[in-house]
Amino acid sequence: MQTLEPILAEHPFLKGLKQEHLELLVGCASNVRFDAGAFVFKQGEEANHFYILRDGKVAVELFAPQRGAVAIDTYGEGEVLGWSWLIPPYHWRFDARATEPTRAIALDARCMRTKCENDHELGYELMKRFARIIEQRLDATRWQLLDVYGVRA
Amino acid sequence: MSDHTSTSRQRVTLAPPVLQQMIDVLRADGYRVIGPVVGNGAIVYDDLASTDQLPAGQTERQQPGLYRLMPREDQAWFGFTVGAHSLKRFLYPPVTRLWRAEKTNAGFTLVPEVEMPSPMAFIGVRACEIAAARILDTVLMGGAHVDPLYKQLRERSLVVAVNCGMAASTCFCASMGTGPKVESGFDVALTEVVRGDVHYFVAEAGSERGRTLLARLTTTPATPEQLACANEVVEQAAREMGRTVNIDGLSARMAVCVDHPRWEAVARRCLTCANCTLVCPTCFCATIEDETDLTGAHASRVRKWDSCFTLDFSYIHGGSVRPSPYARYRQWLMHKFGTWKEQFGTYGCVGCGRCITWCPVGIDVTEEVRAVAGSAVETPVETV
Amino acid sequence: MVPDLFKIQQVRRETDDTFTLELGATAREQSFRFAAGQFNMLYVRGVGEVPISISGDPGRPDTLVHTTRAVGAVTRAMRALKKGDIIGVRGPYGVGWPVEQAIGRDVLVVAGGIGLAPLRPTIYRLLAERDRFGKVVILYGTRTPADILFRKEVEAWRARLDIEVYVTVDRATEGWHGNVGVVTKLIQKAPFDRTRALAMICGPEVMMRFTAMELDKRGVESENIYLSMERNMKCGIGLCGHCQCASTFICKDGPVFRYDAIRGLLSQREI
Numbered sequence: 014m015q016t017l018e019p020i021l022a023e024h025p026f027l028k029g030l031k032q033e034h035l036e037l038l039v040g041c042a043s044n045v046r047f048d049a050g051a052f053v054f055k056q057g058e059e060a061n062h063f064y065i066l067r068d069g070k071v072a073v074e075l076f077a078p079q080r081g082a083v084a085i086d087t088y089g090e091g092e093v094l095g096w097s098w099l100i101p102p103y104h105w106r107f108d109a110r111a112t113e114p115t116r117a118i119a120l121d122a123r124c125m126r127t128k129c130e131n132d133h134e135l136g137y138e139l140m141k142r143f144a145r146i147i148e149q150r151l152d153a154t155r156w157q158l159l160d161v162y163g164v165r166a
Numbered sequence: 167m168s169d170h171t172s173t174s175r176q177r178v179t180l181a182p183p184v185l186q187q188m189i190d191v192l193r194a195d196g197y198r199v200i201g202p203v204v205g206n207g208a209i210v211y212d213d214l215a216s217t218d219q220l221p222a223g224q225t226e227r228q229q230p231g232l233y234r235l236m237p238r239e240d241q242a243w244f245g246f247t248v249g250a251h252s253l254k255r256f257l258y259p260p261v262t263r264l265w266r267a268e269k270t271n272a273g274f275t276l277v278p279e280v281e282m283p284s285p286m287a288f289i290g291v292r293a294c295e296i297a298a299a300r301i302l303d304t305v306l307m308g309g310a311h312v313d314p315l316y317k318q319l320r321e322r323s324l325v326v327a328v329n330c331g332m333a334a335s336t337c338f339c340a341s342m343g344t345g346p347k348v349e350s351g352f353d354v355a356l357t358e359v360v361r362g363d364v365h366y367f368v369a370e371a372g373s374e375r376g377r378t379l380l381a382r383l384t385t386t387p388a389t390p391e392q393l394a395c396a397n398e399v400v401e402q403a404a405r406e407m408g409r410t411v412n413i414d415g416l417s418a419r420m421a422v423c424v425d426h427p428r429w430e431a432v433a434r435r436c437l438t439c440a441n442c443t444l445v446c447p448t449c450f451c452a453t454i455e456d457e458t459d460l461t462g463a464h465a466s467r468v469r470k471w472d473s474c475f476t477l478d479f480s481y482i483h484g485g486s487v488r489p490s491p492y493a494r495y496r497q498w499l500m501h502k503f504g505t506w507k508e509q510f511g512t513y514g515c516v517g518c519g520r521c522i523t524w525c526p527v528g529i530d531v532t533e534e535v536r537a538v539a540g541s542a543v544e545t546p547v548e549t550v
Numbered sequence: 551m552v553p554d555l556f557k558i559q560q561v562r563r564e565t566d567d568t569f570t571l572e573l574g575a576t577a578r579e580q581s582f583r584f585a586a587g588q589f590n591m592l593y594v595r596g597v598g599e600v601p602i603s604i605s606g607d608p609g610r611p612d613t614l615v616h617t618t619r620a621v622g623a624v625t626r627a628m629r630a631l632k633k634g635d636i637i638g639v640r641g642p643y644g645v646g647w648p649v650e651q652a653i654g655r656d657v658l659v660v661a662g663g664i665g666l667a668p669l670r671p672t673i674y675r676l677l678a679e680r681d682r683f684g685k686v687v688i689l690y691g692t693r694t695p696a697d698i699l700f701r702k703e704v705e706a707w708r709a710r711l712d713i714e715v716y717v718t719v720d721r722a723t724e725g726w727h728g729n730v731g732v733v734t735k736l737i738q739k740a741p742f743d744r745t746r747a748l749a750m751i752c753g754p755e756v757m758m759r760f761t762a763m764e765l766d767k768r769g770v771e772s773e774n775i776y777l778s779m780e781r782n783m784k785c786g787i788g789l790c791g792h793c794q795c796a797s798t799f800i801c802k803d804g805p806v807f808r809y810d811a812i813r814g815l816l817s818q819r820e821i
Contacts, residue, residue, distance in 0.1 A: 072722075072730060084722035087730045089739060112727045156732045157720045161754045162663030162693040265552050267595045273636025274595050278552050310802065311787035314551075424818055451791035454784045458596045465596040472790070479792065482782050483621040493820030497794075505797035 017042045017118060024065060026093050026142055034135045041124035047071075047111035053094070060103045062119040063095035069115025074108045082108065086153075096143050098122035178385035179392050180356075180367045182243070185289075186217045187383050188326070188354075192287040197324060200256060201289035202244070208233060209249040211256070214289060221246060228334040228519065230528030242360045244290055247334045248518050252447035253299050256286055257319045258306070260471045264315070264454065267465040274465075279315075285322035291352065292330055293345030294337075294518040298447030299325075300351055304510045305450050324375060327352040331399040335408035336519030338532055342413065344516040346403035354379060357396040368396040409522075409532040411503075413513060419539040420504030424496070428537045433492035435527045440473035442521035442529075443498070448514050449473070474498055503535050551785070553593050553638030556614060558631050564617060565697050568664060569629050570605065573614040573637060581611045582639075586671035587646030587778060587806045591786040592616065593638030597627040601783040601801070603668035604642060609678055614639065617667035617699070643786045644805050647672045647750050648776055656684040656742040658770075660761050662691050662733055662753025666699045668778055668805075669752045673707070684747075686713040687740040691733025691757070694719050695726045714740060733757065734764040744769040750806075752778045759816045762809050772810035779804050779812065796821055 018039045021027055027035065045064070047053055053064065053071055064071075071094055072084040085107070088094050094117070097105050103122065129136030180188075192199050193215070201214035204221050214220075220243040227234045228247070238245045266277040303320065306313040327348040339345030348355045353376035356367045368388050371377040388396070443449040453472040458465045472479060475494050480487040488494050506514035515531070522530045556573040563569050571592075575581070584604050593599040600622070606615025620629045631637065649672055657676060661669050676686050688707060692698050698717065708715035716736040718729035729736065733753075749765055751758045758777045765775055781793040781800045793800040796815050798807070815821055 070729075072727075081724055084726065084730045087718075087728075089729075091738070153732045153735060156734075156757075156760055159756065160693065160720065161757045162691075162697065162720065267593075267638070269595070273555070273557075273634075276552055276555065276638070306789060309788050311789060313789055424821070450789070452784070452789075453792070454599065454790065456596055456598050462596060467593075467599075472784075472792070474791070480782055482780060483619070487781065488820045490820060497821075501794070505794075508797040509799070 017044065020067075020118065021065070025091070026065065026146075030138055034132070034138060037128050037132065037135055038120065038125075041121040041128065043119050043121070045117050045119045047115045047117070049111055049113050049115075051111050053109040053111060053115075053117075054105045056105055056108050058105050060095060060098040060105050061122045063093065063098050063122065063125075064117040064119050066090055066092050066094060067116040067118065069111060069113045069117075071109050071115055072112050074110060076108060082110075086150075087112070093146055096147060098125070099140075099143060177368055177370045177388040177393060177396075178380060179388045180369050180383065180385055182217065182365055182367070184384050185243075185356075185367065188379070189214060189217065189289070191379065191382055192324070196284060197287035198284040199287045199289060202246070202249070204235065207235060209235070209246055211249075211251040211253075211288075217243065220244070220290075225332070226334065228336045228523040230336070230522050230530050231525055232528070233523050240360045241365070242331070242358055244328045244356075244358050245331065245360075247330060247332065247337060248292055248294065248520060250445045250520065250524055252445070252518075252520070253288060253291065253295050253323075254302065254447050254449075256288070257299065257323065258302065258313075258316055258450065258452075262315060262469045264467045264469055267467065269463040269465075282318060282322075285324070286319070287324040287326065289326045289328075291325050291327045291348075292518075293327070293348045294339045294342075294516040295447060296325065296327060296348060296351040297339075297342075297344035297516040298518070301448045301510070301512060301514065301516065302450060304512070305448075308510070324379075325352045325354075327355040327372075329355065329357040329396075329400050330403040331358065333403050333406040333408055334519060334523075336522040336530075337407055337517065338409040338411055338519060339517035340404060340407045341409070341411040341532075342513060342515055342517035346407070347400045352376065357399050359392065359395045359399060361395065366392065368392055408519065409530070411515075411517070411532050411535055416513070416535070416539060417504045417507040420500050420535075423500065423504075423538045426538045428534065429492050429496045431537075432495055432529060432534055433490070435529055436475075436491050436495045437527060438475040438477075438491050438494055439526060440475040441524045441526060442531075443473040443475060444471065445520040445524045446502075447516065447518060447520070448502075451479070474501070499531065499534060499538070502531070503539070551640070551787070553591070553599075553640045555636050556639045558633055558635045558637060559613065560633060561629065561631055564699055567619050567621070568617060568697075568699060569620060570615060570617040571602075571628065571631070571637070572606075573616070573639065575612070576636070582614045582642070583611050584608060584642035584671075585646035586649055586675055587668055588642035588644045589668075589786070589805065590614075590616065590639050590641030590643070591783070592624075592628065593640070594624055594627045594631070595636070595638070598624040599638070599640075599784075600624045601643075601786055603778075603805075605667040605670045607674040607678075608671050609674065617664070617670075619664055640786060643801055645803065645807075647778075647806055648748065648808075649675050652676075652748040653682045654684065656687070656747035658687050658689070658740060658742050658747050658749040658765075660689045660733060660737075660749065660751045660753075662751075662757040662761070663693065663697065664699065665751075665753030665757070665778070666690055666704075669750060670700065670703075672750060677707075677710075677713070680712055685742050687742050688713065688715045689733055689736040689740060690715070690717045691736070691753075692717075692719055694721050695723055695728070716740065732760075734761055737761075737764055737768060745771075747774060749775045750778075751775065755780070755816070762813075762816075772813060773808060775809035776806055777809055777812065778806050 073086040074082045199214045223241045306316040330346040352372040502514040559574045560572040602616040605617035784790040788802040
């Protein structure tokens with residue numbers, strides 16, 4: 014879609030990508046929207062997309078027996094959601110649910126994987142960017158685990 | 167009779183019985199006279215009524231972890247250096263009530279402590295002691311908040327200093343720039359001369375109060391010969407200095423030593439017993455606690471000496487900031503020889519050597535400072 | 551070192567372990583002026599004295615407000631006090647938040663857990679003199695939704711059109727539809743001028759450390775970041791030695807410090 018290219022080009026996550034790589038991405042991109050309460054993806058499903066959120070809010074949840082759905086993280090405008098599409102067997106490990114009406118650009122995972130296999134430079138550029146995201150998520154998770162606000166006995 | 171009122175210090179000689187005269191005059195003036203006596207196998211500060219109580223003919227041998235009273239070859243009255251006590255014990259007492267909170271029907275009222283103890287006259291104060299008191303003056307009176315109790319006790323105290331004629335192996339006042347000679351900060355300074363049967367004191371006044379005191383005693387102007395003997399006494403002390411510390415740029419050198427491997431070594435030895443902080447004449451850390459009686463009607467707010475070596479010194483909800491002995495020893499040494507300078511303009515150490523003597527495992531701060539912060543000065547000389 | 555006596559007007563439970571004391575004068579001339587970020591030493595007869603940040607409005611000096619967690623003997627005894635009880639107050643002590651320096655600039659307030667309490671006086675000032683400041687952004691992170699301090703007030707601030715307020719929790723509970731995750735995640739959302747903004751951070755030390763690091767990563771200069779430090783205090787006036795952190799006395803050189811001055815300290819262990 015021609016209209017998505019400027020949006021993708023501006024996004025900080027994709028900054029620095031060569032024009033030809035950007036065009037490859039655009040080829041896999043589509044506009045999506047989710048109503049409040051709708052699932053973006055469910056645990057166990059095939060990870061067929063990743064999302065660049067344009068607005069709204071998505072909560073990453075885990076459903077635990079007797080506890081119900083526990084939100085462990087939330088993402089909003091400008092954030093990138095989903096990296097399970099990169100790592101075999103390409104299945105979502107958590108649920109993601111829009112808590113507000115949410116618009117996003119969805120990038121088709123199979124389309125992306127194929128293009129990355131064919132153009133390793135594109136693959137490396139994306140890997141670098143996702144590595145940074147994973148690092149941020151890991152840091153944030155560790156800080157959450159620290160329970161810094163908790164009272165020590 | 168001394169009739170000198172000019173700025174230059176005229177020095178006079180006192181015969182030993184005149185020291186008794188001095189004590190009597192001070193007591194008649196309402197002072198509580200405190201001086202060195204033998205007690206508990208050491209030389210301690212206690213109330214002094216007679217020169218007979220002074221440790222005549224006594225000296226000490228001090229080494230890391232060792233203090234022994236020993237007899238002298240002569241009968242000098244002040245032939246020793248310092249024991250575990252310092253002026254801090256009297257100017258900043260180990261336990262002091264600050265105020266009381268008395269229960270009432272409406273809640274409680276506060277009753278400040280108004281009773282003032284008698285002013286104190288200290289006899290036998292060493293140069294390092296004076297330097298330590300001045301450091302405490304800066305800490306407790308030099309900031310935005312003044313300790314009113316310390317201020318009153320200090321301002322009402324009279325100091326009769328005595329120049330050291332010897333140095334213990336643990337002494338290093340010369341390195342710290344605090345001695346051995348008493349230069350200022352006293353009302354009267356004495357130098358004891360003992361040669362065979364000859365025994366006298368050369369005295370000088372260091373304040374108007376000191377001048378007045380000397381004027382009331384039987385003195386004669388000091389002869390050049392007597393002055394020369396007195397100077398020799400002080401020079402002897404300077405020659406015997408037991409240890410050294412290089413203070414040139416020391417606070418800057420210390421500042422970069424936070425992760426020095428030496429801390430680990432000293433931490434294995436240190437018992438965190440807090441002896442060093444208890445005997446140190448400049449350590450000022452204190453805690454303030456509530457004490458109540460069984461009825462609960464009377465509560466007292468009491469200040470007590472505390473030590474950064476204790477585990478709960480740095481406790482905040484959840485735990486201590488410095489739980490390890492490593493961190494606690496490091497805190498003390500880096501403070502005394504480093505950050506103190508930034509805070510108060512001088513080092514926190516006066517080189518009295520008490521912490522070396524009274525450490526049960528014999529940790530030597532001069533050695534630790536040298537190991538951690540480096541020094542161009544060679545290894546210390548052990549003297550007996 | 552003798553305290554003034556104040557009367558308890560109200561003891562309000564804020565969360566499970568946090569409560570607020572509202573104190574009024576016992577003597578006629580006792581209006582209490584303080585700067586945002588300062589603290590008092592509060593005395594409970596027969597139990598002891600502890601430093602507590604002032605959490606009230608500097609523009610309303612007739613009521614003295616403190617918010618604290620009940621974590622020790624003195625704070626637990628404080629929580630059990632009733633209206634009309636007498637409490638001792640010494641203060642205000644310490645260096646407060648740099649509200650004057652923030653005039654004309656964007657202000658970022660980042661609070662973690664109980665850290666919102668010492669920052670609330672600053673927020674009151676920012677709101678009372680709103681025109682004097684640029685963008686005002688408040689970021690607040692707590693453990694769970696139940697631990698959100700001053701919830702109604704936070705919601706009221708959030709509803710205003712002239713400031714941005716973002717709240718997040720480390721752990722969501724059922725019914726929570728807000729943000730989940732560490733407070734630093736909110737920084738990227740916050741609209742403020744990174745080069746000129748002044749940031750004030752308050753919370754557990756490790757939270758302040760990673761928040762300052764994140765701000766640093768995003769281009770906020772160390773000279774524009776302020777933290778509020780905490781240590782054991784017995785006197786609050788620089789005489790007892792307890793609150794020392796390297797060469798600083800937290801009670802008189804702080805508790806508020808500029809980040810560049812203490813950056814090294816924060817990464818040293820057991821200092």
